[in-house]
Amino acid sequence: MWLKRPGTKGEGRGFARILLLRLTLTRICERAVFMTTRTLRRWFVVHKWTSLVCTLFLLIVCVTGLPLLFSEQIWDTFVGDDDPPYEVLPPGTPNASLDVIVEKAKALYPGQIITNVDPDDDEPAVLVSMAPSWQALKDDDKYPDRNSSHWIKFDARTTKVLKQSRPETEPKPPGTWTGLIMGICRRLHVSLFAYLPGRLFLGLMGGVFVASLVSGTVLYGRFMKRLPFGSVRRDRASRLTWLDLHNLLGAATLVWATAVGFTGLVNELQTPLFGLWRVTDVRQILRPYANLPVPSQDHLSSVQAAFETAAKAAPGNEVTGLSFPGASFGSPVHYVLWTRGATPLRARLFTPVLVDARTGKLTGAYPMPWYLRFLEISRPLHFGDYGGMPLRILWALLDVVVIGVLVSGLVLWAGKRKIATDARLRALGYDLDDTDGVPALAERA
């Protein structure tokens, strides 16, 4: 108020200068305070809207993610597998040559083609996938209920047939409740039953979630200025209790939620990222072979030798499977061997190796581009499947706490809406006797 004091105009130069200085300082201070408030209000709007946009979908993925965390255990408990037990052989019994298994498969289904040979990760078994022809597999895309591929499971050591897939002609076995519920959870979690658009949409929600976490962190810093960490004020308005809960649970899980949210976003981008790789690097590599005919499977080089060639071509990697020439993603004349890192960190980093199926010679090993490496590294951080059962349980508990953050956020938002409505009703002359929802007064009391 002293700024507007009458009489300052006519006084000496020195005083005018001090006045000017004071005026400037005051303006700077006013502006600073004003800016802070305005900036804070903006952060609040960002937090409110980003949270509102993604909360429903996050609740869906948080809830459906819980059973998915324990899907292996759930399947084992409620369904189990009816596979016959493995023969007990003396320890150290070597595996049979994959060529023997391939020949056996061919003899079982003469005239059919082999599409894949996949040794099992942790059981002594080899899965051989077959189909009437590559064309039949391609045609399957047009008929969603048709599946012309089938598989045979061999004992890797004795080459005995352990199990075969259910033939098309046989009726489907009755579905189990476990299968139904887990299927619903998985599809809701991954794509909201909307395939690729659903995946991309959930990926977008992951991005919005990260934005809401960042804005929430800024607001946390402002609101916790005068409260010790972990305060939950229970002696005041219930809305303050909810706010404190929201802040406490949010601060405790912030980094975990950011990691899982962001890696979820990256996971949802897998289809476009793999597609990008296929139309760029993969197409470039396969260009010289693209127009060659697919050779008959009777005259191909040894599958066992191809596995050994690939293991040498990708040192430090283990070979997990082989696709025969002609597969839709591969070359017409190459075996594609899938290798992956042998250490747990690199276990999801796949390096395909091409071996010429006509000659058995190595064509090359092709490490994935950086964006797919990033995708594969980020997967375990989303699934929480890399640290044994205790880590899964911790994942589940942290997930439950995040659900708490979402619910408390919703309560706060709904409460605010209620107040706004109440204020409007009071303004209209309605007599409302509910005094619980006026925390602004409670806070200043």
Next chain:
Amino acid sequence: MMNAVSPEVPMPSSPVSAARPPVAVWPWPIALGLLTIFGLLSALLGQHGIWLVLSWVALSIPLIVTVVCLIRAWSRPSNKGGLS
């Protein structure tokens, strides 16, 4: 909720703040965040024995701290709760 302590109502001059001096906001969240990062990475990079155990311990701490804060708040309703 934010209208309870809304940006439009700056608090520093209110009588409440006199009773509650400013506190360091960030040490606890930063400590819990670093523990989480350590827990996430130690299992991923270590993968064996002690690293797995350290990961479980590190990731448990934010949960334990949360539970302790909740128990404090609910066992002493008149207290403001919180760790100082």
